[in-house]
Amino acid sequence: MSDNDQQLRVSKIQNGTVIDHIAGGQALNVLAILGIDGTSGDSVSVAMNMPSDRLGHKDVVKVEGRELSQDEVDVLSLIAPAATINIIRDYEVVEKGRVERPSVVEGVLECPNHNCITTEDEPVDSRFAVGDDGVRCEYCDTIIRDDLPAHILAE
Amino acid sequence: MRHDHIISAKQLSRGDIETVLDHAADIAADPGAFADRHSDTLLGLLFFEPSTRTKMSFTTAMKRLGGDIVDMGSVESSSVKKGESLADTVRVVEGYTDALVLRHPMEGSAKMASEFVDVPLVNAGDGAGQHPTQTLLDLYTIRENAGFDDLTIGIMGDLKYGRTVHSLAHALTTVDARQHFISPESLQLPRSVRYDLHEAGAGIREHTELDEILPELDVLYVTRIQAERFPDEGEYREVAGQYQIDAATLDAAKDDLTVMHPLPRVDEIAHDVDETTHAQYFQQAHNGVPVRMALLDLMLGGDQ
Numbered sequence: 001m002s003d004n005d006q007q008l009r010v011s012k013i014q015n016g017t018v019i020d021h022i023a024g025g026q027a028l029n030v031l032a033i034l035g036i037d038g039t040s041g042d043s044v045s046v047a048m049n050m051p052s053d054r055l056g057h058k059d060v061v062k063v064e065g066r067e068l069s070q071d072e073v074d075v076l077s078l079i080a081p082a083a084t085i086n087i088i089r090d091y092e093v094v095e096k097g098r099v100e101r102p103s104v105v106e107g108v109l110e111c112p113n114h115n116c117i118t119t120e121d122e123p124v125d126s127r128f129a130v131g132d133d134g135v136r137c138e139y140c141d142t143i144i145r146d147d148l149p150a151h152i153l154a155e
Numbered sequence: 156m157r158h159d160h161i162i163s164a165k166q167l168s169r170g171d172i173e174t175v176l177d178h179a180a181d182i183a184a185d186p187g188a189f190a191d192r193h194s195d196t197l198l199g200l201l202f203f204e205p206s207t208r209t210k211m212s213f214t215t216a217m218k219r220l221g222g223d224i225v226d227m228g229s230v231e232s233s234s235v236k237k238g239e240s241l242a243d244t245v246r247v248v249e250g251y252t253d254a255l256v257l258r259h260p261m262e263g264s265a266k267m268a269s270e271f272v273d274v275p276l277v278n279a280g281d282g283a284g285q286h287p288t289q290t291l292l293d294l295y296t297i298r299e300n301a302g303f304d305d306l307t308i309g310i311m312g313d314l315k316y317g318r319t320v321h322s323l324a325h326a327l328t329t330v331d332a333r334q335h336f337i338s339p340e341s342l343q344l345p346r347s348v349r350y351d352l353h354e355a356g357a358g359i360r361e362h363t364e365l366d367e368i369l370p371e372l373d374v375l376y377v378t379r380i381q382a383e384r385f386p387d388e389g390e391y392r393e394v395a396g397q398y399q400i401d402a403a404t405l406d407a408a409k410d411d412l413t414v415m416h417p418l419p420r421v422d423e424i425a426h427d428v429d430e431t432t433h434a435q436y437f438q439q440a441h442n443g444v445p446v447r448m449a450l451l452d453l454m455l456g457g458d459q
Contacts, residue, residue, distance in 0.1 A: 115282050117263040122240050124267050139263025140284060141347040 011045065016064040018086040018093075019076070024049045024057030026079050029149045031061060033075055033108055034068065042066055055082060074102040078109075078135070078148050104129055109144070109151045116140035126153065160269040160276045161450065163285040164322035165351065169329040176295050179442070179449035189220055189448065193455055196222035199252035201244065202279070203230050203259045208418060209279050209289070212443035213256050220448055225252055242271045249274045254455060257281075275454045283316045283345075289417055290322040292446040293376070294330075296439040300413040301373040303330040309368055311337040312378030312398055312423060314344045319417045320378060321348050328355035335372070337362045339394045342384065365398070369407050375400075375433075376415045377423050401425035405433055415439050 022030055027046045031037070036044055043064035052058035073085050077099040087095035107125035111118050118126040118139050128135040134145035144151055161167075167175075182189050198217040202210055214224050227233050227248065235244060241264060249255060249272040257265050258279040265278030265285070280286040297306070308327065314320050314336050324344070327334055334357060336344060343361060344352075352359050362368055369375070380398060385391035399422060405412065416424055416436040428434050 113262060115261050117241070117259075117261045117267045117281075120241075120261065122267060123242050124270070136347070137263070139266050140282075141262070141351075143347050143350060 012091055013043070013045070013062050013064045013088055014091055015089055016042075016062065016066055016087075017068045018088060019061045019063075019068075019073070019080075020058070020084045020086065021052065021055060021082045022059040022061065022076075022080040023055060023082065024052075024059055026149065027059035027061050029079050029152055030059070030076055030083075032152050033079070034063075034072065036063060040066075070097065070100070071102075073097075074100050075105050075108050077101045078105065078130070079152075102130055104138070105135065108153060109135065109148065110153045111137045111140060111142055112144060112151060113137065113140050113142040116142065159454075160265075160278075161287050161454070162265050162269055162276075162278045164287045164290045164326040165285075167287065167291075167326060167329070172291070172294055172326065172329060175291055175446065175449050175453065176298055178453060179291075179295055179445040182448050182452075183442075183445040186219060186445070186448075189452065191221040192452060193217070194221035196220070196254070196455060197252045198222060198224045198451070199248045199255045200224055200226045201248060201255060201257045201259075202227065203235065203241075203257075203264075204280070206258055206279070208440055208443060209258065209286075212440075213277075213279065213288075213447055215444050216447035216451055219444065220452060222253075241268055245272050245276070254451070277450070277454070280318055283318050283321075285322045286318045287322050288443075288447055288450060289319045290326045291450060292439065292443045293319070293323050293415065293417070294326060295442050295446050296415060296435055297374055297413070299442075300435055301411075303332070306330060306332040306373055307335070307371055308332050308374040308376060309335040309337055309365070309372045310376045310378070311365060313342045313380045313384065314338045314378075315342040316381070316384065317378045320376075321345075323376065324348060324357075324359075325351055325355070328352060328357040334359045335362060335368045336360070337365050337368065337398070339363065339380075339397070341394075342380065365400070365404070366407070369404075370409065372408065372412055374413045374415060375408070377420075378417060379419070379421055379423055395423070399423050399425065400428060402427040402431055405431060408433070 027048050045062040047060040049057045067087050076083050083099045085097045086093045106127045109128055111126055127138040134143050136143045217224050245268045254274050255276045256279050257268055260282050262282035262284040265281045269276045380395040382391045412433050413435050414433040418440055
């Protein structure tokens, strides 16, 4: 089955963003990071564990009516480093890009150190510096190397 | 020095450290010359945790510079008890004072607080995080007694939760000290500190017993192992007992070994050590005043 056939399992979108080549099983984490929970009323399609030549299995997310900026999608590199971003206008791909590793992510991950000030009721977002082999809390220095999705902040 | 806030020993370069220590030495040599230096200055003290030495030496330092302090008092008697956030508290108090000193039980509190104020803020201890002014007075004591050249130091006790250890270990990388860490396995350095020391190219070695390394040391820095770090009293007593020193222990050390401790001690250094020439922990505590005077003077524009 070609990639195109797979795409047809979920309908094409007219305007919006298609996030492709998400590591299999991470689609819901992608939506959580982007803060997309369906409450805005936009159509969101999710396809999980589709066969992929490159990844073995991949997830695909299509968000109707919303063009995600590079800053918004770069944070996805933490859990879906191979993801590709397609901006769609009038059913055509007008922009194609990849996620790039940001130097800092804010308000995305929860610090696992329960004694970190960012876990308190203070007017501050969590902030992690992104390194080659993990992320590090800029407030308490705690390093997270493994299982980043488990640390995604609940909305 | 061009730091608005002093949050972590990690922000201090070798040059910064030498600047503060040189200035502290000048002040210690002639404190009277600095007595009216900051006569219009009010220092705000925000201590969310108990403190004796740090709070008293900041108070003394500010008063010896001619200024005064405004003290929030204990948490029980303040608006924090009513649920005020730290960010709000510091924004209010900065309007009363020219600089702030903060101690707080949570890691990262000083960094966060510094993002909400324009006056200089000094971290006087944030949970198990950092305690940079303790580090500066430790470094001052080390430089006075052993010097920074070809320095071999042993740091013993609770290396996992001891914030003085985390700050000091990082600062010692700027003087290329050989660092030996002596602790029970359950209280070894945390991953983040180890990572930083590795990144800084530090030569560090870890031990579970002091004996194997004691004869090589120029400085032995002892910290307290706290009972609450252990599941039960029996295990605490057994482990802590292995990291106590007395005068007889030091027979195996160099004659000019300097023994330091951030205090308070409980029983990790026996009282018979006090009478030896090795003991420098009381002088170390005294050094907190000139060092904090130097830091405040530099932060408040004394070098201009």
